[in-house]
Amino acid sequence: MTFTEKVAAIVEAHHSLLCIGLDSDVDKLPVGVNQLTFNKAIIDATHDIVAAYKPNTAFYEALGAEGIETLKAICEYIGQVCPEVPILLDAKRADIGNTNLGYVQFAYDYLGADAITLHPYLGREALEPFLERADKGAIVLCRTSNPGAGEFQDRYIDGHKLYEHVAKMVATDWNGNGNCMLVVGATYPDEAAAIRQIVGDDMWFLVPGVGAQGGDVEQLMKAAQNSRGDGLLISSSRDIIFASSGTDFAEAARKRAESLRDEINTYRKG
Amino acid sequence: MTFTEKVAAIVEAHHSLLCIGLDSDVDKLPVGVNQLTFNKAIIDATHDIVAAYKPNTAFYEALGAEGIETLKAICEYIGQVCPEVPILLDAKRADIGNTNLGYVQFAYDYLGADAITLHPYLGREALEPFLERADKGAIVLCRTSNPGAGEFQDRYIDGHKLYEHVAKMVATDWNGNGNCMLVVGATYPDEAAAIRQIVGDDMWFLVPGVGAQGGDVEQLMKAAQNSRGDGLLISSSRDIIFASSGTDFAEAARKRAESLRDEINTYRKG
Numbered sequence: 001m002t003f004t005e006k007v008a009a010i011v012e013a014h015h016s017l018l019c020i021g022l023d024s025d026v027d028k029l030p031v032g033v034n035q036l037t038f039n040k041a042i043i044d045a046t047h048d049i050v051a052a053y054k055p056n057t058a059f060y061e062a063l064g065a066e067g068i069e070t071l072k073a074i075c076e077y078i079g080q081v082c083p084e085v086p087i088l089l090d091a092k093r094a095d096i097g098n099t100n101l102g103y104v105q106f107a108y109d110y111l112g113a114d115a116i117t118l119h120p121y122l123g124r125e126a127l128e129p130f131l132e133r134a135d136k137g138a139i140v141l142c143r144t145s146n147p148g149a150g151e152f153q154d155r156y157i158d159g160h161k162l163y164e165h166v167a168k169m170v171a172t173d174w175n176g177n178g179n180c181m182l183v184v185g186a187t188y189p190d191e192a193a194a195i196r197q198i199v200g201d202d203m204w205f206l207v208p209g210v211g212a213q214g215g216d217v218e219q220l221m222k223a224a225q226n227s228r229g230d231g232l233l234i235s236s237s238r239d240i241i242f243a244s245s246g247t248d249f250a251e252a253a254r255k256r257a258e259s260l261r262d263e264i265n266t267y268r269k270g
Numbered sequence: 271m272t273f274t275e276k277v278a279a280i281v282e283a284h285h286s287l288l289c290i291g292l293d294s295d296v297d298k299l300p301v302g303v304n305q306l307t308f309n310k311a312i313i314d315a316t317h318d319i320v321a322a323y324k325p326n327t328a329f330y331e332a333l334g335a336e337g338i339e340t341l342k343a344i345c346e347y348i349g350q351v352c353p354e355v356p357i358l359l360d361a362k363r364a365d366i367g368n369t370n371l372g373y374v375q376f377a378y379d380y381l382g383a384d385a386i387t388l389h390p391y392l393g394r395e396a397l398e399p400f401l402e403r404a405d406k407g408a409i410v411l412c413r414t415s416n417p418g419a420g421e422f423q424d425r426y427i428d429g430h431k432l433y434e435h436v437a438k439m440v441a442t443d444w445n446g447n448g449n450c451m452l453v454v455g456a457t458y459p460d461e462a463a464a465i466r467q468i469v470g471d472d473m474w475f476l477v478p479g480v481g482a483q484g485g486d487v488e489q490l491m492k493a494a495q496n497s498r499g500d501g502l503l504i505s506s507s508r509d510i511i512f513a514s515s516g517t518d519f520a521e522a523a524r525k526r527a528e529s530l531r532d533e534i535n536t537y538r539k540g
Contacts, residue, residue: 122418126414146366
C-alpha cells in the first residue's frame with residue numbers, strides 16, 4: 001500500500017479528515033503526567049476517529065536525546081495500537097541531497113513515520129532522497145499558516161505568487177511517485193482555493209491553523225476540499241490535546257476531536 | 271561578547287576563515303572508531319587553525335537518540351577544548367513562531383551551539399524566536415550550493431532573483447540585532463558576488479561547497495570577501511575529515527585543513 005493509499009483508506013474507514021497534532025509542549029502537560037504517558041492517553045482516546053497523527057519534532061528535540069526517545073516511543077505506540085493511522089512527522093527539514101539521507105533514516109527507519117514535512121527552498125534536486133521513497137509521503141510547505149507567511153510566499157514571479165509556483169512544480173514535476181502532499185494553512189482560505197485550482201483533485205493538503213491560530217472550518221472546506229469531498233487532512237493541536245488540564249485531559253481531547261471531526265464532515269461534498 | 275564579535279575575534283586570532291563541517295557519516299568512519307572518538311580527534315587536531323565548527327544534525331539524527339547524545343557530547347567537547355571557536359549548528363530548521371522555541375532550546379540551551387542555520391520560506395515573523403536571541407547567530411539560507419538550488423532561488427521578482435530579495439531583507443530588516451549571517455554556496459561565485467554587493471561589508475557568509483562539491487577557492491574569494499579581506503566562513507567537510515580512512519585520519523585532516531586555510535589566506539585582501 002502506498003502512502004496516499006494509506007491516507008485515503010483511513011479517511012474512508014474513520015469517516016474523518018481530522019489530524020491531531022501531538023505537540024506536547026512539556027510546559028503545558030497536566031500536573032504529574034509526562035510526555036509519553038500524555039501522548040499514549042491521547043492516542044488511546046482518539047485513534048478510532050482520526051485520519052492521522054502529526055507529532056512536531058520541535059517539542060521533543062527541545063528535551064534533547066531524552067525527547068527523541070520519547071518521540072520514538074510515541075511513534076512505536078501508534079504502530080502498535082493503530083498501525084492504519086499514518087504518522088506525519090512535522091519536522092520541516094530539507095538539506096542538500098546526500099545529507100537528506102540522514103533525515104530519511106531518522107524519519108522512516110528510526111521513528112517509523114509515514115511522511116515528513118519539507119521546505120521547498122532548495123528545490124526538487126535536493127529533495128530527491130525523500131521523493132524517491134515511493135512508500136513514504138513528502139509533504140512540501142506551500143502556503144504556511146503564520147501571519148508573516150507572505151513575506152516571500154506572496155511575491156509575484158511571472159504573474160503568479162511564489163507559493164503558486166511551488167504548488168505547480170510539486171504537482172507537475174516532483175510528484176512522479178504520487179507521494180507528495182502540500183502544507184496549506186487554514187488561515188488563508190483564498191490561497192488554499194487558488195492552490196486547489198492549480199493542483200486539481202488528486203493532491204492531498206495537510207492543513208494546520210484551525211482553532212488556536214484562527215482558521216475557520218467552513219471557509220476552509222468551501223475553499224479547499226476536492227470534488228470528492230476530501231483531499232484535506234485538517235490538523236489541530238493545542239485546541240484538542242490541551243482541551244483540559246485536569247485528569248480528564250484525554251476524555252476532553254476526544255470530545256473536542258469528535259466535535260471538530262463532525263464539524264468538518266458537515267461541510268464535505270457528497 | 272555578541273555572536274558576530276566572537277566570529278570576528280577567532281578569525282583574527284587564528285588568521286583563518288576555515289570552518290570544518292563535522293559531518294561524520296558513520297558509514298565513512300575509520301574502522302573501529304566511533305562518532306564521538308572520531309570528532310574528538312578531529313577537534314584535537316584542528317582547533318587552533320579553524321574559525322568555526324559546523325556539525326550537521328542530519329548525520330547524528332540518523333542514529334536517533336544515541337546520535338543526539340553524541341552530538342551533545344561533541345558540542346560539550348568543543349566548549350571544553352576551544353570555547354573561543356563558535357559552533358554553527360547546521361540544522362536548517364524553521365517552523366512557525368512558538369514552535370521554534372523548541373528548536374531554540376535544542377540548539378542553544380541543550381547543545382550549547384552559537385548559531386543555527388535557518389530556511390527563509392516562512393518569513394521573518396516566524397523566525398523571531400531565533401532573531402531575538404541577540405547573543406546567538408541566525409544563519410539564513412540565501413543561495414545554496416546544490417546543483418538544483420536555482421529552481422526557486424533564481425526566479426525573478428520585480429527584476430531581482432528570489433535569493434537577492436532574501437539577502438536584502440535579511441540585511442535591511444531581519445538583522446536588527448546584528449546577529450544574522452547568510453548561507454552562500456561556493457559553487458556559485460557570481461551569485462556570491464551579487465549578494466556581497468547587496469549586503470555590504472558587515473554581513474558574514476557561511477560558505478559551503480568548496481572541495482567535494484566543486485567550489486573554487488580563488489573564484490569564491492575574488493567574488494565574495496569584503497573590503498577588509500574577511501566576511502566569509504568557508505566550510506569544508508568530507509574533504510577534510512575523511513582525508514584519510516586510516517589510523518592517521520586526524521593528522522591527515524589537520525594537513526588538509528592547514529592547506530585549505532593557507533590557500534584561502536592567499537586570496538585575502540590587505
